[in-house]
Amino acid sequence: MTIRKIAQIGHPVLREPTREVTPDELRSAEMQRFIDDLVETMRDASGAGLAANQVYEPVRMCAIEVVDNPRYPYKPRIPLTVLVNPVLEPVSDETFDNYEGCLSVPNLRGVVPRHVEVRVRALDRHGEPIDRVVRGISAGTFQHECDHLDGKVFLDRVRDTRTLCTWAEFDRFHREPFVERVRALVARYGE
Ligand code: NI
DSSP states (O other): OOOOOOOOTTOGGGTSOOBOOOHHHHHSHHHHHHHHHHHHHHHHTTOSEEEGGGGTOOBSEEEEEESSOTTOTTSOOEEEEEEEEEEEEESSSOEEEEEEEETTEEEEEEEEEEESEEEEEEEOTTSOEEEEEEEHHHHHHHHHHHHHHTTOOGGGGOSOGGGOBOHHHIIIIIHHHHHHHHHHHHHHHOO
């Protein structure tokens, strides 16, 4: 496995919509090795998720995992999930304010409205269908990663640029009220 370089904001690969993966491609040894690299790179960078185009492969695929993440200690666990050709659909119009950051946007966080419940349809890395509803703070993570695959970054969805902050200032001024909001969401949805 190889730890890949992560594209940084300003690189065009983050701004192009990705292309779908064909069943033959997904079965190939090359693509399976790429998926291993994607997961390994996400873990190495302590990311909650990583989209393929963030490591310069413009294919519609992302990995998500939250397991005792030091970057996000308040997040509920998400077991390793690889989404191939994902499609998200909001289940309701209700949104919550998520404080987001991104491995492709160094040292910046901001508030982004996200749907509290989304239906996720995709294939897993073996080509088996995934069809489930993700709720609460975890739903925000899925929306963030799928945005990448459409060539969007979280900054595009920040409505109030006054919420932008560095990690240090997030910890000083914004972490506590945000964690309170997250606790309320987790209490409601358990995820
Ligand atoms: Ni990101």
